[in-house]
Structures are given as C-alpha cells and as structure tokens.
Amino acid sequence: MSGYERCPVDVLTGFLGAGKTSLLRRLIAVDALRDTAVLVNEFAALPVDDRLVSIAGAPVGLIGEGCICCVSDGNLRAALISLLDARESGAMPPFQRVLIETSGLADPGAILAALAADPMLKPRLRPGRVVTLVDLVHGEATLGDSAEAVAQIVCADAVFFTKRDSAGGLEAARLAATINALNPLATIVPEDVADPFAWPLPGSGDVVRSRALRRFHAVPVEPRHLEIAAGLLTAEAPIEWSHFAAWLSLLLHRHGTAILRMKGEVAIRGDGAVSAVMVQSVRHVVHAPEHLDRAEGTALVVIARGLDPAAIEASFRRHVTGEATSGGQERVAV
Numbered sequence: 001m002s003g004y005e006r007c008p009v010d011v012l013t014g015f016l017g018a019g020k021t022s023l024l025r026r027l028i029a030v031d032a033l034r035d036t037a038v039l040v041n042e043f044a045a046l047p048v049d050d051r052l053v054s055i056a057g058a059p060v061g062l063i064g065e066g067c068i069c070c071v072s073d074g075n076l077r078a079a080l081i082s083l084l085d086a087r088e089s090g091a092m093p094p095f096q097r098v099l100i101e102t103s104g105l106a107d108p109g110a111i112l113a114a115l116a117a118d119p120m121l122k123p124r125l126r127p128g129r130v131v132t133l134v135d136l137v138h139g140e141a142t143l144g145d146s147a148e149a150v151a152q153i154v155c156a157d158a159v160f161f162t163k164r165d166s167a168g169g170l171e172a173a174r175l176a177a178t179i180n181a182l183n184p185l186a187t188i189v190p191e192d193v194a195d196p197f198a199w200p201l202p203g204s205g206d207v208v209r210s211r212a213l214r215r216f217h218a219v220p221v222e223p224r225h226l227e228i229a230a231g232l233l234t235a236e237a238p239i240e241w242s243h244f245a246a247w248l249s250l251l252l253h254r255h256g257t258a259i260l261r262m263k264g265e266v267a268i269r270g271d272g273a274v275s276a277v278m279v280q281s282v283r284h285v286v287h288a289p290e291h292l293d294r295a296e297g298t299a300l301v302v303i304a305r306g307l308d309p310a311a312i313e314a315s316f317r318r319h320v321t322g323e324a325t326s327g328g329q330e331r332v333a334v
C-alpha cells in the first residue's frame with residue numbers, strides 16, 4: 001500500500017480558446033504549481049499546448065488525441081496510474097496534487113464521475129476543484145450555441161473570467177447572471193485573483209461538488225461532439241507570411257463562426273532564415289502571434305463546426321503553400 005494520502009485532482013476547463021493554457025503559464029510563473037503533476041488533453045492531434053506550457057518551463061504530461069471525457073478516458077486512466085506509480089517508485093517527485101487541463105470540448109462532470117467510479121483510482125485519488133474559464137469576448141455566443149460550454153459551467157465549483165482586458169464590465173455582469181442561472185453553486189472568482197484554485201469556496205468542496213454533479217446529470221447535454229471536427233494544416237516548406245495572413249483573414253471573414261479555434265506553429269520564410277510563430281485564433285478573433293525560439297515546421301490545428309476540415313486544408317494548400325491537393329473538393333471559397 002502506498003504511503004501517500006489520496007491525491008486531490010483539480011480540473012481546469014473552459015471552452016476552446018478560453019485561456020486555459022495561458023492561466024497555466026501564469027500559475028507556473030508565480031510558482032502556484034509546485035508539487036503539482038499537470039496533465040494536458042487536446043481535442044485535436046497536435047499537442048501545441050505542451051509546447052506552450054514547456055515555454056514556461058513546466059513538466060507536463062499529455063493525454064493523447066481526442067477528448068478525455070468521451071473519446072479516450074482509458075488514456076486518462078492510464079496516465080493517472082502511471083503518474084501515481086512513478087511517484088511511489090521515486091521516478092517522479094512526490095507531487096501532492098494532480099491538475100488536469102481538459103480539452104476545450106470536454107465534459108468535466110463525466111471525467112470526475114469516471115474517476116470516482118474507478119476501483120483502481122478511487123483509493124488513490126479524490127476529487128478536487130473544477131475551475132471553468134469563461135472568455136468574456138466569446139462567452140455569450142459560446143454558451144448560446146455550444147452544449148459543451150454549458151456542461152462546463154454546470155459542473156464548475158468556480159468560474160473565472162478571462163480576457164477582461166478586451167471586454168467591458170457589462171459583459172461580465174451579463175455573463176455572471178447567465179452562469180448563476182445555469183449553476184447557482186458556482187462561485188465567480190474575483191478578477192484580481194492570481195490563482196482561482198486557491199480562492200476559498202463556500203462550504204465543503206465535496207458537498208458542493210456532489211450537488212453540482214447531480215444537477216449536471218439532470219441537464220440534457222449531448223456529450224459527443226459529432227458536428228465538430230479537427231484538421232491539421234501542414235506545409236513541406238516554410239511559407240510566405242503575407243500569403244498566410246491574407247488567407248487567414250479571408251477565411252475568418254467568411255467562416256469565422258464555423259471556425260471555432262485555430263492554433264499551432266507557422267514556419268515563415270525570411271531573408272535567408274526561417275523563423276517560427278505560434279498562431280492562434282478563437283472564432284473570428286486572431287491573437288497576436290508569439291515568436292518561437294526554433295522552427296519545427298508548420299503544423300496548425302483547425303477545429304470547425306459544420307465545415308469539412310479537408311476543404312479548409314485544400315484551400316490552405318491552394319492559396320498558401322501552392323502544393324497540389326489530393327483531389328479534395330474546395331468548398332471553402334476564399
């Protein structure tokens with residue numbers, strides 16, 4: 001039997017692009033993840049969050065491709081067991097807490113329910129806190145059209161608003177009212193708090209959570225993400241930034257509401273040298289590109305709703321890389 005007590009599992013969730021990785025990086029910077037094993041899950045195949053968090057110097061584990069709540073919960077289970085075994089054998093530092101960053105489409109209620117029911121994990125882990133990030137710029141639209149975002153609110157212990165610098169106080173007040181109606185048990189963490197996991201919650205966390213989970217199961221949310229699909233854009237050679245920027249701007253202008261998220265690295269051709277940037281968009285909003293130390297090649301994940309990723313790829317090849325397409329029909333007219 002292990003000499004460790006049951007380890008709390010905290011869950012950091014929030015819809016695509018809500019700011020989960022950014023918060024993780026800030027927590028690392030203020031040393032709030034000391035003694036914490038971090039597991040990161042991506043919906044799409046490219047683990048770019050690993051690279052982003054690695055920039056901030058944290059050890060992270062990745063839980064494969066897919067969304068842990070409904071595609072690969074076996075992966076999450078295996079990752080947790082190997083973490084705990086490594087801690088017991090001394091192969092890992094003696095962490096006191098596990099923090100799971102879910103994919104933007106995860107249903108955290110399903111994750112916690114699966115962990116609580118697992119005979120191998122139950123004696124070694126206990127539920128911690130679910131913190132749901134809500135993006136003030138896109139939160140209202142997302143809660144209006146995405147069952148996944150609603151599910152993330154419904155099982156939150158705490159909700160933390162992000163992108164306050166890009167939105168007014170009115171959005172915060174409106175969203176707080178919506179959130180309160182969806183989940184009156186969720187505490188809205190004040191904006192100046194650095195670590196929402198450390199903000200005190202009213203009452204016992206376990207009592208609050210079990211009530212929240214009951215409430216969650218009463219809500220008819222379809223946890224499968226059938227109409228959402230991810231694609232990967234790659235290029236054999238570094239690309240011309242101006243071509244890429246023009247293509248992206250037209251694509252988002254025309255299909256911004258269908259393109260939920262784009263994230264990844266673009267290798268750019270320069271004067272005799274290749275540079276690389278991390279490019280991100282959330283719906284139609286493109287965030288400032290972040291320069292990377294080294295170029296590993298263009299690899300961009302696109303997550304779209306109701307738009308075939310193969311058509312986006314065909315458009316990208318035609319307008320940006322100039323590479324021949326494999327005969328896919330180009331339905332994304334940009």
Ligand SMILES: Nc1nc2c(ncn2[C@@H]2O[C@H](COP(=O)(O)OP(=O)(O)OP(=O)(O)O)[C@@H](O)[C@H]2O)c(=O)[nH]1
Nearest residue numbers: 015016017018019020021022104162163166280287
């Ligand atoms: N203006 C502003 N931008 C932010 C803030 N937090 C995050 N962002 C930007 O929003 C984009 C998405 O942030 P991420 O931290 O990658 O979001 P995420 O939730 O991890 O995204 P997924 O893993 O794809 O679901 C990035 O370009 C961030 O720089 C914020 O508070 N203000």
